[in-house]
Amino acid sequence: MQRRMEYCPVTAGVEAVGDRWTLLVLRELLLGSQRFNDIHRGLPGISRSLLSARLRRMRAHGLVVRDLDAGGRPAYRLTSAGAALEPLVWQLGDWARRWAFGDPVRDQLDVGWLVWRLRQFVRTEALPQRRVVVELALGREGVEQEERGWLVLSRPADDVSACRVHPGHEVDVWVNADSVEMHRVIAGTTTLEAARRAGHVRISGDPGLAAAFPHWFSWRTPTG
Structure with missing residues (x-):
């Protein structure tokens, strides 16, 4: 039975x-x-x-x-x-x-996954009134060519896009980062500010938009 x-x-x-x-x-x-x-x-x-x-x-x-x-x-x-x-x-x-969590292994480094997660983290109420295009260039050890992805940010939320091909608009903000470290930022095992201080992430472009970039997302916060 x-x-x-x-x-x-x-x-x-x-x-x-x-x-x-x-x-x-x-x-x-x-x-x-x-x-x-x-x-x-x-x-x-x-x-x-x-x-x-x-x-x-x-x-x-x-x-x-x-x-x-x-x-x-x-x-x-x-x-x-x-x-x-x-x-x-x-x-x-x-x-x-x-x-039960460590650093990402090579097979887990995925720029498509990363830009999609960033899209989900966007705080649309914090975005500027104009459209902003962000280009992410992620490098990793042993790979000469950087992987790239793009975010098209605008209000409302349905107009926020994550792209693996250039969206055809002029880029306003560039994020150059070590791929492992940027994945750690997304996963919440480190912070964007800590990664920037360590030189693993560089944000450039329009000065006002580059300064505001960290505030456009609801980052996961590392826990003790």
């Missing part, structure tokens, strides 16, 4: 969110992604069919709903139950930084 799940809230919680991809899909939704392609872009390694299956499972558990956005396109949104998991998601990341 098949044994029923034990009567324990921890067991029930693991049943709802205890696989790898469910928590990562929650992370993407918490970071503002709503459309399927945006969620998929933030999850390297997941197939589209598996993502569809996870979203269906999350709907069945009452964590997300699927409806239409203002443009009539399908969108996924967190329910109250799903949104209530936000502290769990970020506390898990804080725990990992302290106990």
Whole structure:
């Protein structure tokens, strides 16, 4: 006879969110992604069919709903139950930084992933009224050619873009950085200011915009 799940809230919680991809899909939704392609872009390694299956499972558990956005396109949104998991998601990341996290290995250095994360961190209310184009040039040891990505920043939030090809607009701000160190900044194991002081990150271009650049993003804060 098949044994029923034990009567324990921890067991029930693991049943709802205890696989790898469910928590990562929650992370993407918490970071503002709503459309399927945006969620998929933030999850390297997941197939589209598996993502569809996870979203269906999350709907069945009452964590997300699927409806239409203002443009009539399908969108996924967190329910109250799903949104209530936000502290769990970020506390898990804080725990990992302290106990189970190191520097990125070569295969984890991905400029496409990095500019997408920066796009998700953008604080649109802090952006200037004009469009700003940021070019990131990331170098790494043993590789002569820098990898490049671009951010097109403007209000509203839907107009913020992360690009792997030049967007065709004049660049206003250049960020030249060591790839490993910039990935550490994004992951919250160091700060942008510390990386700049150490000479790993250089920000140049329009003086006013370059000075304001650090304030346009909600950076993850390193924890003890």
